[in-house]
Amino acid sequence: MRILIVTAGSRGDVAPFTGLGRRLLEAGHEVAVAAHASFGALVEGCGLEHRLVPGDPQGLIRDWARAGSREEVRALTRAYADGLADGVAQAVAGGADLLLTPFGPAPLSRAAGEAFGIPVIGTYLVPAFATGRFPLPDADGTGDLGPEGNLAAGRDVLRRAEAVFAGAVSRLRGRLGLPDGAPSAPPDVRPVFHGFSPLVVPRPDDWPSRVEVTGYWWPARPDGWQPPAELVDFLQAGPPPVFVGFGSMAPGQGERLSELVAAAVRRAGVRAVVQAGWAEVSGRGDDVLAVGDVPHDWLFPRTAAVVHHAGAGTTGAALRAGVPAVPVPVMADQPFWATRLYELGAAPRPLPFRDLTAEALGDAITACLSEPAHHRRASELAHGIAAEDGAASLLAHIGS
Secondary structure, three states: OEEEEEOOOOHHHOHHHHHHHHHHHHOOOEEEEEEOHHHHHHHHHOOOEEEEOOOOHHHHHHHHHHOOOHHHHHHHHHHHHHHHHHHHHHHHHOOOOEEEEOOOOHHHHHHHHHHHOOOEEEEEOOOOOOOOOOOOOOOOOOOOOHHHHHHHHHHHHHHHHHHHHHHHHHHHHHHOOOOOOOOOOHHHOOOEEEOOOOOOOOOOOOOOOOEEEOOOOOOOOOOOOOOOHHHHHHHHOOOOOEEEOOOOOOOOOHHHHHHHHHHHHHHHOOOEEEEOOOOOOOOOOOOEEEEOOOOHHHHHHHOOEEEEOOOHHHHHHHHHHOOOEEEOOOOOOHHHHHHHHHHHOOOOOOOOHHHOOHHHHHHHHHHHHHOHHHHHHHHHHHHHHHOOOOOHHHHHHHHO
């Protein structure tokens, strides 16, 4: 079977599908991943076909930060969505028997699937069905709102997500010769497999049928990858360091964050491996080493704790490694995952990025490392997660 995975966004929106794609490849399927140009080397390095979709998510985040008005933000988002819609249609036109789509581009994938007569399966990385158990990621407000409040907040999240692509979907349907009608909203995609652990977010009992929580889809390592010698030497030169990385967040803030992280590390009295990320954070000091992209499954088990932006993939990788976290959420689904880490006991209270200072970060690192319960709980969760096979139910469904 020819399977096309359609995704868009940051590295965290692409990397899990390299692992899932590898599993599908090993099961005898042909697998292609439609993603932005910046991820072509990652996809092809994992032995998968790359199909191009337009867009520069790093530039989009940077432009959002510089936008002077909501109207400008909407215009930027509309241009990105329209380009993505064209790219999805072209990628699907390249041939496929089945489409897999995460939550974000699901409306575009469904429209393209409808036009080309190809079934669509949801492969979501975040909870994406309203529930009374908790507010969905990116809900307004904080904390549990009660069953009715949680359900209402979740429905609001889904309405806002649909609105982001509504115009692009409508225009895409017209270009593909589809009848006018309501855009194909993400909740209409069934079945849906959620690629995170039920130990982290149990499946709500009020979710619709044919919506599962399967376990994580771990990113594949590019063929032939080896750790940089400088990193190996640094790890061997002293006690396990703390990892610090903000992923795709904070483009253009590298200078400020580099100084802040260096001061926080000194305050906490620890060594640190700092990942440059889209912010281009650099290493400052004898006990700090800056690195580029390094597979988390290799690096995190060699650290004492992980300071991160609480993206879905990085959250899972830290738990998989059995190390505690210091969550520094910035936007979107990140406050949700940061709160889950705290509620699970694997992290101290989240430190929102807007409140980030050298003093606050240094104290948070100290609090994380000085509380044995955080490490113990992270280790317990790692043991349970290791027993899960997140791809198994999807493979069984496809093969049935």
